[in-house]
Structures are given as structure tokens and as C-alpha cells.
Amino acid sequence: MSKVEKIKLLKKRYKAERRFKFYGILSVCLAILFLFILIINIFSKGSGAFFKTEILLNIKFDEKKLGLNINSSDKEIQEANFEEILKDALLVLAPKVPELKQAELIDMVSIDAALEVKKFYFYNKGVLNKIAEVPLTLSDDLDQVYKGNFPRDIPEERRRFSDFQLKIFDDQISKNKIVYKFNWSFLTNADSREPELAGVASSLAGSFFTILVCLILSFPIGILAAIYLEEFAPKNKITEIIEVNVNNLAAVPSIVFGLLGLGVFLNYFYLPRSTPLVGGMVLALMTLPRIIIPCRAALKAVPPSIREGALALGASKVQTVMHNVVPLAMPGTLSGTIIGLSQALGETAPLLLIGMIAFINVVPATPIDPSAVLPVQVYLWSESAERGFVEKTSATIIILIFFLIIMNSFAIYLRNKFERKWS
């Protein structure tokens, strides 16, 4: 081989080297790019849902129309009808419109607007017989127009609001009667068929109860099982079977646990359907192996000298483990548990099968009330046709990811702060 050929070959090999390295960088960048696209996509879609548009409407609280007086009790206010004064106030926006258009005017505010007027009156009883400016939630279609999520220039018959509504709406914008503010009701309302009223409170409570049940069941059982397998288990057939089972259960598709819950908890034990109790039990079974495996690793990391020291002082095996080994392994154990729970928090498929997909419009108060959970809420809303639900779905995802980040950072904090390095 001549020298020129050798150099050529060498160049070729170096080129291959650079190419190979480039593929590696490309892949890493690609993976991170996917992550950013995903997150930016969700955030750009969902951040709107944390804000809502309201219309400031001058409402006359007419004593006669309400059938109330200054001394009316709270119960009478509850029973009073506020629809009429609301309708009157809306008709003022466009006087002398034909009957047909009146309905469109009323559709501009959300279905629960009369309730909002009632609530306003409840806290401001002095407005009786006066005119007051009340902020009312707009219908989700106009809300979407305001946020620019829905183009206004497509033909009238293909959108869910009329030219007439749009004209009134623009009119109000120019009068500064439309306000854009933080949407507290998204966090405090339960689910609703109307996008502008739907909130995540019910699914937040449902998720909380589900994870609580899951924690109560899986944490003690998982830790005890891990301690047994790591510290006490004799090397025999039973131990081997248990270990194989734990490892395999960790890789069983989550939906299979849903089938187990359906077949055993619901159809055999008649436990209440759609409840956090059953959901938590199913998730606990699913989470158990995912807790046992990191717990065992944490126990294994405690050096044998600790055990030997305790044993030498006359402690029994159980005392050694419980008083010396387990406390040292606790940071790793806890962070493993939290990560297992955060996976359970994002789990959807098994919960769908045990009926946690029902439409729930009240906030559950106990673990045996039917409820939804955050990821199921995402699924439910993503199946809805209304445009307003798209941003609600993304916003729910943001909340879900927020909790996941908190849980995972807490786990990382525990590990970094308290875990001791034995060298």
C-alpha cells in the first residue's frame, strides 16, 4: 500500500469516526427536541385556560322582579329567580332586536350566568334597586374568539356564534366592558358539559384520594416485602418464585391490572364502582413491584458493617434491620416510593376499566364517592368536540405535570440531601 493510499484510508476512517459521533449527537438532540416540542406544544395550547373573559354587565336589581326585599333571608335569595334581570340587562346591549335575536344575546353569557348574578347579590346586598356592574363569564365560543383560538373570518354557518353576537361582542370590547382575568373557577369548579364552566376540582380531589389509598396500601406492604426479600428471605424455591413474580409484575402492562380490578374487586367483591378506593387498590397492586425494586436497592446499598456492628452489640436480627439498616435506607426507600406514586398519578388505562370515567359534576368528599382523576379528565376532555375543551385539556395536563415535577423533585431532593454515600 502506498503512502497516498494509506493517508486516503486514514481520512476515510476519520470521516467515519466523525459521522458516527455526529449520529450520536443528532440522536441526543432529537430526543431532547421531542421533549421540548411536546412541552411547548402543551403549554402554548393550555396556558389560555388559566384565564377567562368576562363581560361587565350593568344589571338592575329590581326588587319586584326578584321578589326580594332588604330583609330577605339567605334562603329566599337562594330561591329567587335572577334570570329575568339578567335577561333585561342583556337586552339593553342591543335594544329593539327581534325575538329571534334575543336568544342569541342570552347565549353570549354562560349558562350559569344567572347563578353568578345570584352570588354577586349574595355578597353585595346593598345593590337592591340599584344598578351594579357585574362581571359574568362569557360563553366559551366568544372566549375562544377573544383568545384568538378560533378564526372569526370563516363563514357564519360554520362557526358556533353568529355575526350578530360578534358585533355586540366587538362593541363591548371597544367600550372596555370585556375583561380578561385569571380563571379561578378552573381550579375550583367540578367538571361540566360547558367548557367555560368546567374545572378540575373534582378530578384533583379524585386524584388525591386515589393516590392516598395507593400510598396507604403500597408503602407499608412494599417496604415490608422489600425488607423480607433483602434481609430475611432464605435462599429457597419460594423466595425465588416471589422474586420472579415481583420482576415480572413490574413489566406487566398496566391495563392488565385494570382487568384484574374489574374482575376481582368489582365483580367478585362488589366494591363500589368508579371510586378512588378501588382505583387506589388497583394502582397499589401496580405500584408494589415498582416500590419493592428501588427499596431493595436502597437496603442493599447499606454496607454489611452496619449490620455486623449491631449484631456484635447483641441486637437480634429484627432489631438490627429495624433500628439500623432501615433508617439508613429510608431516603432511597422514600424516593423510590414517591417515584412509584408519581407513575401511579399519571396512570389512566386501568382506571378507565374500573369505571372512573363517569361524568362527575360534584367534588368527591370521601374515597368511596364516584370520581374522576386528572389523567382520566384529560382523556375525557380530549374526546369532547367543543373547541374550548382543547385548552382545558392542555391546562389539565399542565397541572398534572406540575404535580409530577413536584413529586419527582422531592424524590431527587431526598436522595441528594439525605442519602449517604458509603465508600
Next chain:
Amino acid sequence: MNLVILSFILFFSLSFFFIGKARVLRLANYNIKNLNSLPEYYGYYLAAWCALPALIILFFWSIFELSIIKIFVLSDFKLDPTIDDNKLNLIFSQIVSIAEKKFSGTIPQNLIPYVEKFIALNKIIELSKFAVLFSAIILSLIFAYRQILKNIKARESVEKIIRGLMFLCATLAIFTTFGIVLSLLFESIKFFTSVSIFDFLTGTNWAPGRAFVRDASVQTANVENVFGAIPLFWGTTFIAAIAMCVAVPVGLFSGIFLAEYSSRKFRKITKPLIEILAGIPTVVYGFFAALTVGPLFRLVGEKFGLEVSSESALAAGVVMGIMIIPYVSSLTDDVINAVPNSLREGSFAIGATKSETIKKVVLPAALPGIVGSILLAISRAIGETMIVVMAAGLAANLTLNPLEASTTITTQIVTILIGDQSFNNPKTQAAFALGITLFFFTLFINVIALSIVKKFREKYE
């Protein structure tokens, strides 16, 4: 109800912990040297004897309670030969829901006497549960109290109980597996009595919605032909294959780069970032696939004059592939790190470049581990549910075109079992048959993958 009993038991055992501790201290004239064990252990001993028998009774009672009530309540219906087991179950669940005032719709009048019987029986059983538990607690307490007065070796007994408890917790994994297999098998066997297993595994027509035609007695032979699961198996494999086409190259190269090329600092930042991809809930990916990737592919397809359905196997597969990247990359990274350095040094010493070393030395050495990690990723892809439910569609197409809708085993399980509350028809049982197929299929892959990885580890560690 059980919650009240539980808290009672807990309260009792907690108070007996202190009672026991104080009692033995008095017994020993407040000098613990006179005792066989530390005084706490006598407290634990008493508390354990108070709680454990009661808890065990409560547990088994709760399991068998309903079945016993069921036998009594349904004894009249059993005489009727036209009512089979399925119907019995249906009647019973109706009775239960009426009794709990959760029944929606008009209450069938003929069931009302049975509902009353159910409520009465429930009351009796509840009361006797109280009586039995209470006497059990008293009896075991008397026994334990006498024992501690004898100054027994309490620590040894307590430690035995603790070990037993731990063993029980560990065996729960076995029971869970049993529970899964039995509950799936139980319903699947019912399914295979009405549909032959051969038709299920080899049929190419999947349309379980039509199974109800039989009930309308229009066509009797129809039921066998609508449960052919081949399109589902194909859809599952197809989407998983698309996912692997994304995940394997990206994951493999990322893993190699992180293990071999990157600086420690770069790796410390990027590895967790990539692993976030695995921590994002699958329903988020489903939403992303259905609302962003699906329409995007459709738009791009239209530009090139291709017809892309809005729910396509491609969209679901690609997004699933993104989700799986970290499963491949992290395991590859670990496996490559486990390859001993001497192999690399040997290769460098004879003048190989880094990429040549990786390709010719490191990867062949790490191959079993990488294959194992890819197998694990495949099993993850097969069992993945939400992405395909939201983005892959429901049409059971037997197609090679990734731009068409395709359906998977998991999608069908979910669609069958959502909303359909009635339980005893071949359609719902089909979901369990699919479930058991999925379970054994993934189990098979996992066992192979885990054993490959284990063998690899043993080789180098």
C-alpha cells in the same frame, strides 16, 4: 362499616400496647432486669394478639360475606332451571344496587322481597361479625395477658410475628399474579365456550359489536365469525414496529453517545432530560398524537397527495416511539458502561478509532444486553394503551399501509369495557380473552429479555 371496625381494632391494640407495657413493669417492680425482654415487647405482644386474630377474621369474613349472602338470597332463583349462572349474577348485582339505593331506572317489583331479605341478612351478618370479632379479641387478649404475666420471652414471639407479616407482604406478589391469571382465565374460559379458541386466534374479522345480532335472533351462526383477533394482533405488532423504528435508532445512538463520547457534565444534564420522556403520563402522549401529530401528518400527506386518515397507525407509532426512546437509551447506556474497559483499551492499542472500537468490540460484547433492552421496550410498546386508544383509531383493518387507521389489543379492551356495563356476554368476555393473550405475550417477552440481561450481567460483573 369495616372502616369503623378497623379503627376500633387499631384503637384497642394501641391502648393494650401501653397497658401491657405498664403491667409488666409493675410485675417486675420497675426493674427491667427482672424481665426476659424489654417492656415494649410485652406491649407489642399484647397489641399484636389483640389486632391480628381480629384482622384475620375480618379479612376472611369480608371475602366470604357476600358469597354466603348470595347463596341465601338467590336460593329461590336457583330452583328455576331457565336461569343460568350469568343471569343469577345479574339479578344479584341488581339486588345489591337496589339495597344500596344506587339503582338507576325503574326498580323491578319482583325483586323487592329479595332486597328486603338481602338487607335483613346483611344486618344479621353485620351483627354477628361484631359479636365474633369482639369475642375473638377478648379471648386472644385473655390468652396473651396470661402469657405476659408468666414473663415469657416476648421479644422472640414478637419478632416471629414481624417476620411472618413481612413474608405475607412479600407473597402478595404471588397472589397478585394468581389473581391476574385466575380472573382473566375465568372470564376467558366462558368466552371460549361460546367462541372456539381456534376462530379467535386465526379469524380475520373483528367486529364484536355484531355479536349482539345473536341476541336479536337474526343470525345464529354470526357469533363465531366476529371474534377473529388477527387484525388486532397485526395492528399491535404493526404499531409497535413503527414505534421501534423511531425508538431503536434514536435510543441506541443516544445511549452509545452518552456512554462513550459525552463529557460527564453533558451526560449529567442530558440523561435525566431524556428520561423525562419516560415519566410523562401516556395520556399526554395520546393527546399530543391525536391533536398535533395526527393532523400534522395529514397536512403533510395532503401536500404530497397522499390520503392520510386523521387517526393513523403512523401517528400513534411515532409518538409511542418517542415515549420509548429512554427505555432503549438508558438501558443501552448501562449495558455499554458494564463492558469492561480492558476490551476498549485492547482495541485502541492496535490502532482502532473510537467508532471502530464501538462497532467492532463494545457493541458485540454488549449485544445481549442491548437485545434485552430492546425486547423490554417492545413489550412496553405492545402493552401501551392510551396513545393507541386516542390516536390509532378503532377500525380493525388488516393493512400494511401505516397511513390508515389501525387498532390494537389494548384499544379493543378499553373500547369494549368502557360504557358497556352488562357483563355476561361474549363481547365483554372477549376483552378478558384479549387481556390474557396480552398478559402471556408480554410475559413471554419479558422473561426472555430479563434472562438475557441477567446472563449478560453475570458475564461481566
